[in-house]
Amino acid sequence: MKRFSLFTFRRVALACLLALAAALTINFDNTAASVEPQTGDGKLRIIAFGAHPDDCELSVGGAAAMWAARGHHVKLVAVTNGDIGHWREAGGPLAMRRKKEVEEASRILGTTVEVLDNHDGELMPTLENRRAIIRLIRNWKADIVLSPRPNDYHPDHRYTGVLVQDAAYMVTVPFICPETPAMKNNPIFMYYTDRFMKPNPSQPDIAVSIDSVIDKKLDALAVMESQFLEGGANGHEGLMPKNAAERTKRVAEVRRGHAARNIGVADRFRNVLKEWYGPEAAAGVKHAEAFEICEYGRRPDKAELKRLFPFFQ
Numbered sequence: 001m002k003r004f005s006l007f008t009f010r011r012v013a014l015a016c017l018l019a020l021a022a023a024l025t026i027n028f029d030n031t032a033a034s035v036e037p038q039t040g041d042g043k044l045r046i047i048a049f050g051a052h053p054d055d056c057e058l059s060v061g062g063a064a065a066m067w068a069a070r071g072h073h074v075k076l077v078a079v080t081n082g083d084i085g086h087w088r089e090a091g092g093p094l095a096m097r098r099k100k101e102v103e104e105a106s107r108i109l110g111t112t113v114e115v116l117d118n119h120d121g122e123l124m125p126t127l128e129n130r131r132a133i134i135r136l137i138r139n140w141k142a143d144i145v146l147s148p149r150p151n152d153y154h155p156d157h158r159y160t161g162v163l164v165q166d167a168a169y170m171v172t173v174p175f176i177c178p179e180t181p182a183m184k185n186n187p188i189f190m191y192y193t194d195r196f197m198k199p200n201p202s203q204p205d206i207a208v209s210i211d212s213v214i215d216k217k218l219d220a221l222a223v224m225e226s227q228f229l230e231g232g233a234n235g236h237e238g239l240m241p242k243n244a245a246e247r248t249k250r251v252a253e254v255r256r257g258h259a260a261r262n263i264g265v266a267d268r269f270r271n272v273l274k275e276w277y278g279p280e281a282a283a284g285v286k287h288a289e290a291f292e293i294c295e296y297g298r299r300p301d302k303a304e305l306k307r308l309f310p311f312f313q
């Protein structure tokens, strides 16, 4: 057997070190320059996660409708099936009712929807759930991944945020879930806005006027009667309309509430709107949605954000 000389050993060791350094550089480079959409049709691919069947629609329903209207591919994922989200009904029948509601909402918005069969109120940031999220992002070939922040009043919202954060780097690592090919380009991960102040408040990097699609968004939310017209988990008998006139009144009340939420986002983040629309146009924006870049995915510059949110022409 031929013996390696000390010189050969040193050369091999140096080559290994260089290869390792190159691999580490590639793996940790989240600031790569702008990349093309991950599929060949030139359209963007967006996947949005929410804890319950209605969270994505509330947080990104407007932008989702705007992307979809331009031919981009948007998928909304509820990470639980919502089976305790009502004051009077629960279990399998409620899960099926809520699945139908988000399917109808998705038809209105022009998106795709999937509801994962995890129990509502019991979501945990397990390895199994992390793997499910990694596979969903990879299979959708996402350019943008949206989720709640991991500080939130609801444990399912928090753990949805954690699960997506935990997937943010792993989607590019080939030997986790190796049966679903790893992504070559790390997507951009973004958070919805919320009103929680501790440990840090929401600081959106981009705010989008949804005035052109606000009716569509309100229509999509209106079909989720179990959650809004009937009040969801904290509703009560008193909310239930007893006749057609009461129903009309209740529907209008729900629509006003949802519109107010998006008016609140526009007012609160008027300065962010100004950055993207200029002061004059921003002053005229009534309803908005806003999004914050997560530090763990690829970091886009302003030019790339404009390409990913093609709403500012």
Ligand SMILES: [Zn+2]
Binding pocket: 051, 052, 055, 154, 157
């Ligand atoms: Zn929720």
